[in-house]
Amino acid sequence: MNSRTPANPVIHIPRAVRSPAFSPLYRQIKEQMLGALGSKEWTPGMMIPSETELAARFGVSQGTVRKAVDELAAENLLVRCQGKGTFVASHCDPRAFYRFLRLQPDDGCRQRTRSIPLSCAEIPAEAAVARALCLEVGTPVILLERLLDFGAQPVVFDQIFLAADVFSGLTLERLQQEERSLYSLLESGFGVRMIHAEERLRAVVEASAAQHLGLPGTSPLLLVERLTFTYGERPVEWRRGFYDTAQYHYRTVLS
Amino acid sequence: MNSRTPANPVIHIPRAVRSPAFSPLYRQIKEQMLGALGSKEWTPGMMIPSETELAARFGVSQGTVRKAVDELAAENLLVRCQGKGTFVASHCDPRAFYRFLRLQPDDGCRQRTRSIPLSCAEIPAEAAVARALCLEVGTPVILLERLLDFGAQPVVFDQIFLAADVFSGLTLERLQQEERSLYSLLESGFGVRMIHAEERLRAVVEASAAQHLGLPGTSPLLLVERLTFTYGERPVEWRRGFYDTAQYHYRTVLS
DNA sequence: AAGTGGTCTAGACCACTCG
């Protein structure tokens, strides 16, 4: 710690101050790297500096940088490629198009997911949406409605709410032209990357949603409410999805 | 690598053999530790040898043992306690009683979960159960039915299927006496520890299940099918749970 | 051949727990 001349000095908080606000060096490095991601110094898809360079930049050993990268990679914010480098994860990567979609056919794996946008309009936020997105009731939000299918019948009806100030300029036309996924469009078109989300699931009967899926109004549907965050734990999307689970199921792993 | 005299010799597969069957040293150590867990050399709740001892036992450096323990701790198989030691995770730990239960009240956190066993009987395995548990159709299985509540109305109706040869001797009386959780009873009473599970969710209407929950037969219910594994990826439990999601939701995190 | 991440080692020092 004595012979360093780092560009961004790092302070290893000494013992006396350790409880309760202490974080080890590698976690401080991680925070600095999160800063570089959040401030768009490092953008999706780009290769970040090598571990050796980062070690020099932060004035720590390569092992310490490695531990920070380990955690960021475990959180799917970075992707390592042996021999090539470490890259900022991107929804524009084909393997990540529907990374957050947990719906699977009862037998086999999901193939070619397709999104069919139905409408896109700016409306005032209702109470539930405003609360989720930390906005005042009535603040403009964009409501996007769409269907998802996996080759045959539509299986999901989504109502997606986005803060209008962040995504102003989103139109049905742009959505229809997008051949990748919604999140890749939001990332490449608006510079907002979705990094994680929370979902709440329930079983409901909702005639209007069932109608969009071509089902009788009394059909039970899986209602999936999702709150999605970008860097800095900032909520930027809230959605309600109605899933037809007659031939598909929502899959999770517990450990 | 040359001056080791390990009790359990470890082979670092050399370059030529590396593709595709290669695993680094720390992963081989992890496998050995999984062996110690699966063979019950290390039992739930017990403290395992210190990192220094393990390093000596396996003939590797402490850092390599550390990486193996890191992964096992990340998978919730081991629990580290600074200053005390590393322990085998246990469902008998109060914090783990309902570790696999993802149901939460719409506002706030779940309090005092209670299990009400209804019946426990040995029956021949039907096709779906047999397939899940890798048994022949007709093999004896134990069917346990129960309700869960969280202070008021019952919210979950569970049908739990267990391979009878593994859990023979499980009775309604033992279940009623158990004050912790089903998995803690199965662990302490039968030496089988559940380590992870997969769940499949759908929305259904099921009059008989609704009746157990005191709901109209047409109420939509969240159907949760769970396949649970013990060491060695061996499936030992399959269950169907019907959740009343009027005031509760199933919560997941996506990243 | 050069550069990247992946593995492994050896040793130092720290913080926490317990007797």
Next chain:
DNA sequence: GAGTGGTCTAGACCACTTA
């Protein structure tokens, strides 16, 4: 004070990718 896990370093060597 002794023993444990937690952090950090420095250096070696390997495997993979690209040019």
